[in-house]
Amino acid sequence: MQLYSVSQLLKQENKLPEVEVKGWVRTFRANRFIALNDGSTLNNIQCVVDFESTDEALLKRITTGAALHIKGELVESQGKGQNVEILVSAIEVLGDSDPEEYPIQPKKHSFEFLRENAHLRTRTNTFSAVMRLRSTLSYAIHKYFNDNGFYYMHTPIITGSDAEGAGEMFKVTKLDAKNPPLDDNGNVDYSKDFFGKETNLTVSGQLEAETYAMSLGKVYTFGPTFRAENSNTSRHLSEFWMIEPEVAFMDLPGNMDLAEDFLKYVLNYILENNRDDLDFLEQRLINEEKTKPQAERSNMSLIEKLKFVIDNNFKRVSYTEAIDILRNSKPNKKKKFKFPISDWGADLQSEHERFLVEKHFKCPVILFDYPANIKAFYMRLNEDGKTVRAMDILFPGIGEMVGGSQREERLEVLKEKMAALDIPEEELWWYLDLRKYGTAVHSGFGLGFERLVMFVTGMTNIRDVIPYPRTPQNAEF
Known part of the structure; x- marks a missing residue:
């Protein structure tokens, strides 16, 4: 007897005399109909139990959330809503399940409640769909870059530099918090620390990725980054994932071309491979929109936004x-x-970005050549001396999706910009070396992965698109 996933069984067009399936009970009706799900698909498979020949004590153990091993015959369904179902010949309850205490009951739960039970929330349709989409997006990202000749680079998580100049970083230290060693000036002496210097969790892998682009040509990073920003908004996390390609010999227009092609590819991949999950999340949003005042309703459905x-x-x-x-x-x-x-x-806000996309141009927008004083030090200064070769890509409903630039490849100009911002040259000597030895035009961009997942799923809180959100005063699980 072959073990199948629920997804495989629901795709079967022929009867199968003997099948096995394992999963968790979503509902159990009338001591007869089990809705079983194993996470392989949004949809459940109905398993029909002959309650007259099944032990009563066993039936009492089949409760919402219980894990089951079922054997039986796959037949054409007699009811509506599914093409096939399993006529159960044998059933085993795996482990224990307490129906009184199981928190994810077959009813509507608030997202706040589900965040408190993040270890179980993927047993709901919404979160299983979101996390399957997250997984497929991850694969599509790697596939795109691999198919286009990029090398995947693992940049350091522990770093001695602040790529963004933001200063909002998590310190990494082995020093005694109550009695750290001090130098002659009374400051903490980090030369006595584990790494011999002050170190933090990274906010970006960009600077390190640039070093590899200047030898391997085309690289990308896709890894965790950290920001110690004390913000509790629906768009901020303390731990999040970033996608950051860097390409040698590529200018700003080439960077725009790459970002546009990349975004269209991954979104199209999702449309082609996760339509059931997208359709479900779209319907959830349609139902949610009906509860809002007319003025606050979106003028595009989820799938319309992707298209x-x-x-x-x-x-x-x-x-x-x-x-x-x-x-x-x-x-x-x-x-x-x-x-x-x-x-x-002025530094543009989300309301301005959305106006440009949704009202004025009615298409995605790439803004470029920003004022130098509102952008990072590594962006190439334009000939006017007041703007830099930066770009932001703006999407409907969300505003900025991608931020990138042509990097400053001129040694003296980069030194001047660092001096103006009090960034010590000795801290980034290796970054300056790239401008001394074989310098060339190069560009790249950064994309917050969770922001992309929010756009694809229609979720409005970033805490609902990452398995275990890390935010101020919250590091559960």
């Missing part, structure tokens, strides 16, 4: 042009923006 990105060419607009559009827009003139736009140099 909006896939089917449209991304509009490329300079920051300066975007500021002019926003300054003269009706929402700005009528003071409907929470953050009004007045002067050149």
